[in-house]
Amino acid sequence: xxxxxxxxxxxxxxxxxxxxxxxxxxxxxxxxxxxxxxxxxxxxxxxxxxxxxxxxxxxxxxxxxxxxxxxxxxxxxxxxxxxxxxxxxxxxxxxxxxxxxxxxxxxxxxxxxxxxxxxxxxxxxxxxxxxxxxxxxxxxxxxxxxxxxxxxxxxxxxxxxxxxxxxxxxxxxxxxxxxxxxxxxxxxxxxxxxxxxxxxxxxxxxxxxxxxxxxxxxxxxxxxxxxxxxxxxxxxxxxxxxxxxxxxxxxxxxxxxxxx
Numbered sequence: 001x002x003x004x005x006x007x008x009x010x011x012x013x014x015x016x017x018x019x020x021x022x023x024x025x026x027x028x029x030x031x032x033x034x035x036x037x038x039x040x041x042x043x044x045x046x047x048x049x050x051x052x053x054x055x056x057x058x059x060x061x062x063x064x065x066x067x068x069x070x071x072x073x074x075x076x077x078x079x080x081x082x083x084x085x086x087x088x089x090x091x092x093x094x095x096x097x098x099x100x101x102x103x104x105x106x107x108x109x110x111x112x113x114x115x116x117x118x119x120x121x122x123x124x125x126x127x128x129x130x131x132x133x134x135x136x137x138x139x140x141x142x143x144x145x146x147x148x149x150x151x152x153x154x155x156x157x158x159x160x161x162x163x164x165x166x167x168x169x170x171x172x173x174x175x176x177x178x179x180x181x182x183x184x185x186x187x188x189x190x191x192x193x194x195x196x197x198x199x200x201x202x203x204x205x206x207x208x209x210x211x212x213x214x215x216x217x218x219x220x221x222x223x224x225x226x227x228x229x230x231x232x233x234x235x236x237x238x239x240x241x242x243x244x245x246x247x248x249x250x251x252x253x254x255x256x257x258x259x260x
Contacts, residue, residue, distance in 0.1 A: 043258040044196055045184060049177025053169045054245040057157035060137055062129040064144060065151030073108070073121045080123040083148035090147040091129055094140050100130040126153065159205075159246055166203050169250035174198070177254045185258060193257030201251035 066083050070076035084103070091101055105126040127149075131137060141152065159165065178192075185192045 042193075042196065044255045045181055045192075045258055046253065046255040047177045047181045047184065048201070048251065048253045049173040049175070049180065051169045051172035051176055051250050053165050053172070053248045055159050055161075055165050055248060057134070057159050057246050058132065059158045059160055060131045060134060061154070061156045061158060062131060062141070062152070063154040063156075064127040064129065064149045065124060065153050066127065066148055067122060067124045067150045069120075069122045071120055073110075076121040076123045077108075080125055084125050084127065086147045087127060087144050087149055090143050091127075091140065093143075094131070094136050095133070096129060096131060096140075100132075102128045104128050157246060162205055162248070165248040166205070166250070169248045170200070170203055170252065173250040173252040174254070177252050178256075181254065181256045185256075191259040193259045196255040196257055198255075199253040201253055203248075203250045205246055205248045 064087065066080060066087060068076055068080040068083060070079060088101060088103075092098075103125060105124070107122075107124040109122040109124070110120065129140075131140060145152075182192050
């Protein structure tokens, strides 16, 4: 009996020793658990790269308006139609093809027009012109105003290769982000690893002539910036009066893994 009691006591003591770490919270993490945690939460560095490509336009879009008025609606309409035809004929005299001339809006206002010389009925029609020969830009505006244009609603310079320059700006932004991340990692004695995430914030284009209100480019103090100027089209005939460049901009955010 005493021998059995001694054996039971020994078994209980062994079990107690085996359970002691769990009971008193003194478990030690294994190497496998530590490795998993590191893999799930790698050390990273996040940067943003900005790039801007400035392009000389090869196309200008003009939005013109013709406004006429008269006491009689039919008369006001006939005057407007006649004036619009004169304007269109003037535009065609600059070798602008028919498919680049569009009549977009017709607006009839029956209320009194206080800015008009006379009449209760006001007719407004909008003409949109796509001009590829920029050397004719100023003369075309001058001649169409003489032909009857009353409003110059918008002047927007464009490039017919916008997709090409958007892709180029995006590539430059990625390079700028990678360069900045490499410099920052080097500053803290680390090496740049593989990219963890890449996010395109935006890719946009802007013509300085497309708005009366100018532009706002934001604060790029925390981004690596690249500006590249590219000439496109034949500008030799513009006599130095080069129209404003188009700004094609891209912004990319990238997170990289850090290595020792």
